[in-house]
Amino acid sequence: MEQFKVKFKEQADKLGAEIKTLLQEHGNTVIGETTLAQIYQGMRGMTALVTETSLLDAQDGIRFKRRSIPELREQLPKAKGGAEPLPEALFYLMMIGEIPEEKDVENLSAMLQRRSHVPAYVFDAMEALPEEIHPMTMFVVGIMALQNESVFAQRYANGLNKKDYWEATLEDTLNLIARLPHIAAFVYRRKYKGGKMVQPDGMLDWAANFAHMLGYDNEEFKELMRLYMVIHADHEGGNVSAHATHLVGSALSDPYLSYAAGMNGLAGPLHGLANQEVIKWIFEMQQELKTDAPTAEQIGDYVKKTLNEGKVVPGYGHAVLRQTDPRFTAQMEFGKKHMPDDLLVNTVWRIYETVPGILQSLGKVKNPWPNVDAHSGALLVHYGLKEYEYYTVLFAVSRALGVLSSLCWDRALGMPLERPKSVTTAAVKRWLNKEVEHLGD
Ligand SMILES: CC(=O)SCCNC(=O)CCNC(=O)[C@H](O)C(C)(C)COP(=O)(O)OP(=O)(O)OC[C@H]1O[C@@H](n2cnc3c(N)ncnc32)[C@H](O)[C@@H]1OP(=O)(O)O
Numbered sequence: 001m002e003q004f005k006v007k008f009k010e011q012a013d014k015l016g017a018e019i020k021t022l023l024q025e026h027g028n029t030v031i032g033e034t035t036l037a038q039i040y041q042g043m044r045g046m047t048a049l050v051t052e053t054s055l056l057d058a059q060d061g062i063r064f065k066r067r068s069i070p071e072l073r074e075q076l077p078k079a080k081g082g083a084e085p086l087p088e089a090l091f092y093l094m095m096i097g098e099i100p101e102e103k104d105v106e107n108l109s110a111m112l113q114r115r116s117h118v119p120a121y122v123f124d125a126m127e128a129l130p131e132e133i134h135p136m137t138m139f140v141v142g143i144m145a146l147q148n149e150s151v152f153a154q155r156y157a158n159g160l161n162k163k164d165y166w167e168a169t170l171e172d173t174l175n176l177i178a179r180l181p182h183i184a185a186f187v188y189r190r191k192y193k194g195g196k197m198v199q200p201d202g203m204l205d206w207a208a209n210f211a212h213m214l215g216y217d218n219e220e221f222k223e224l225m226r227l228y229m230v231i232h233a234d235h236e237g238g239n240v241s242a243h244a245t246h247l248v249g250s251a252l253s254d255p256y257l258s259y260a261a262g263m264n265g266l267a268g269p270l271h272g273l274a275n276q277e278v279i280k281w282i283f284e285m286q287q288e289l290k291t292d293a294p295t296a297e298q299i300g301d302y303v304k305k306t307l308n309e310g311k312v313v314p315g316y317g318h319a320v321l322r323q324t325d326p327r328f329t330a331q332m333e334f335g336k337k338h339m340p341d342d343l344l345v346n347t348v349w350r351i352y353e354t355v356p357g358i359l360q361s362l363g364k365v366k367n368p369w370p371n372v373d374a375h376s377g378a379l380l381v382h383y384g385l386k387e388y389e390y391y392t393v394l395f396a397v398s399r400a401l402g403v404l405s406s407l408c409w410d411r412a413l414g415m416p417l418e419r420p421k422s423v424t425t426a427a428v429k430r431w432l433n434k435e436v437e438h439l440g441d
């Protein structure tokens with residue numbers, strides 16, 4: 001068995017034993033109360049899931065094994081000559097629980113490389129779709145076609161022992177992560193570059209090879225892809241894409257089915273699609289104002305117009321965060337280093353100076369600060385990747401690292417089917433009127 005798998009299994013067995021003891025000793029400990037408002041309002045603030053890969057702090061943002069985004073940028077291994085962390089290294093951290101040595105990352109890269117072949121029928125399935133279809137739809141169709149390759153599904157059909165779920169899930173996870181860049185690049189080249197494909201380069205790291213297949217061989221763009229793939233990878237377990245992947249996986253749907261489900265959630269405008277909405281919104285503002293460099297006052301007026309039309313300001317607000325997203329800050333630092341004079345990037349920074357005050361003045365927005373999606377598009381446009389409908393596919397490739405690591409943990413820890421109780425409003429009223437003893441009777 002590959003060393004990576006052996007190491008993961010050791011970690012999982014250790015944690016599994018700890019959880020067993022923890023539940024024996026504290027299984028009946030009450031961790032909080034649930035209000036009626038919470039079950040009607042998206043379960044905000046309800047602790048209801050266990051996710052091992054990362055933990056979100058409302059002020060400081062996401063942490064992986066207690067390491068913040070700035071710490072990851074410093075501590076994770078880099079490509080030769082590069083300054084940004086390698087996404088393979090973050091995957092290693094989420095799976096093995098420690099910062100890898102350079103040779104661990106090289107081994108992991110090589111292992112992914114060996115698994116990266118995508119069967120032709122996957123491309124044929126995407127090719128059969130009309131060109132104008134949304135890139136996320138084409139991408140998920142590719143994933144669904146690839147489900148035919150699922151080791152978990154095949155082994156389960158042949159009578160897989162529960163003890164071995166983890167290994168089949170990890171097989172699928174590695175294969176899927178290895179193949180995603182090629183599928184995603186196919187979507188881009190087919191839709192925007194006349195179907196002219198760029199073949200993979202086996203000498204490059206995972207993110208750089210993705211950049212190459214997209215058709216962007218600029219070294220700085222490769223650095224951006226490494227950073228992008230790291231910062232979008234995971235955001236604890238309750239976000240829509242992670243939760244959907246976990247939920248669907250809890251039915252023992254294989255990693256292809258589970259990941260596709262999660263990515264259909266990522267494709268919603270309040271979640272991952274917000275990155276396309278941000279750039280679309282800025283382009284529309286520029287067009288309406290007939291300028292590439294709107295002033296703070298012009299931006300303020302445009303924001304108020306957006307709000308008056310009953311729309312949200314894309315890229316701002318968050319269900320958990322209550323500060324500027326450190327993923328936004330990391331991208332801002334990248335922009336200051338590589339493109340300080342870019343007009344669009346400067347507009348993103350001017351929007352940052354303008355929007356929070358306006359959202360705050362509404363009195364209802366819990367977090368007026370920017371999230372990760374407020375910045376990503378402008379950096380991509382700088383290098384020529386201006387087809388904003390495609391942006392969520394980049395997010396999806398990165399998010400695979402987190403949600404699929406989590407799925408491996410789920411199966412290794414023997415997590416059960418997820419099935420919370422639901423109630424009707426009539427049942428709530430009966431209970432409030434004391435007609436029944438328990439809510440739900
Ligand atoms: C990777 C990611 O998924 S990050 C999030 C990406 N999404 C976006 O950027 C879309 C814009 N933002 C939003 O719609 C929201 O802030 C969300 C969906 C991210 C979070 O939603 P919630 O947790 O419900 O936010 P919150 O509790 O602050 O909402 C309270 C009110 O403020 C509004 N609000 C929140 N953010 C915004 C915003 N950016 N612009 C306008 N109004 C907003 C909500 O729509 C809600 O209004 P309502 O009471 O009239 O329905």
Ligand SMILES: O=C([O-])CC(=O)C(=O)O
Nearest residue numbers: 234235238239240319371
């Ligand atoms: O945490 C959330 O709800 C949304 C988010 O930022 C992410 O998934 O990256």
